[in-house]
Amino acid sequence: MRTDVWLVIAGMAVATYLTRAPLLLALARRPLPPRLRLWLRLIPLAVLPALALPLILVDHGRLMASPAHPPLWGAVVVFVLAAWRVNLFATIALAVATVALLRGLG
């Protein structure tokens, strides 16, 4: 293995910390104007689907929207159970089991 592993790790640690600390420190300091507060409240609503939907529907740059794609059915299970306010643990367990089962059959 190369000799600069710790140097790379240190660089990765600094780069990652620079994505986490600056805005947390800057925006936690004072009361914020209403429109900025609105923006901060809307970020999760935009970011969480932006994290989730490509994980379900995109694989290596290809759209996976066919009924033979197990994660699609996992997503249906999640949405139905979440609408019924089933607790998170049971929701995740059933969704994971559904995907595992369909992959096992497929």
Place this chain on the structure above:
Amino acid sequence: MSDAGPDAAEEGPPSGRFRAGFVASLALVPSVFVYGTVFGGLAVQAGLRPGQVWGMSLLVLAGASQFVAVPMLAAGAPAVAIVLTTYVINMRHYLMAASLAPAFRGFPRAWLALVAHWINDESFAIAVAHRNPPDPWFYLGSAGAIGVAFLSGVPVGTQLGGLVAEPARWGLDFAFPAVFLALIAVQLHRWTDWLVALAGGGLAIAVALVLPGNWHIVIAGVVVSGVAALVLEPESP
């Protein structure tokens, strides 16, 4: 007190709110732990020493970028390329940090500098679904659970190998989108919430089809929340 509703817990002592965040995150602990073992196992197979794998996990603490960095390290990629790739993959933290910040008003700056290291996708999702802006102690409880799960999985993986050879075969990879999806579902109250969520997901899919890496999260997150914040009316407090 019995009919005080969920607000009662948020007014309670920090220890109770921390515990609530910890407990609320237990659903994800098995998957995060298993992915920690998989990372540990893969990284030692790629030629890293266990100490380096633990060091990277503790100091970087961002699973996706670590999974990408290890094969790059093994393939002899330039250090600068690995660090830049890590930065780009983790740029989504800017959005989460901004969104979490109002919750931590009044915390000492030294605390914030430490809290920043524990920003992660899963705890962010769990905390904002519970309350937005989140409860800081609830968030810290969640980050504790997720952090401990990952950091205890990694050494198990470096010593024993990944506990599960193919997590995807058992559907464990699906735990992550599943939890994000379940937590979006409980946040959709107004039709504008639906619009923002659908636009965020739709734009992210479109960008993910043309750009590799994690750009879709950052682009969809900034563009959709930014446009919505300009167009919608801030509620009067």
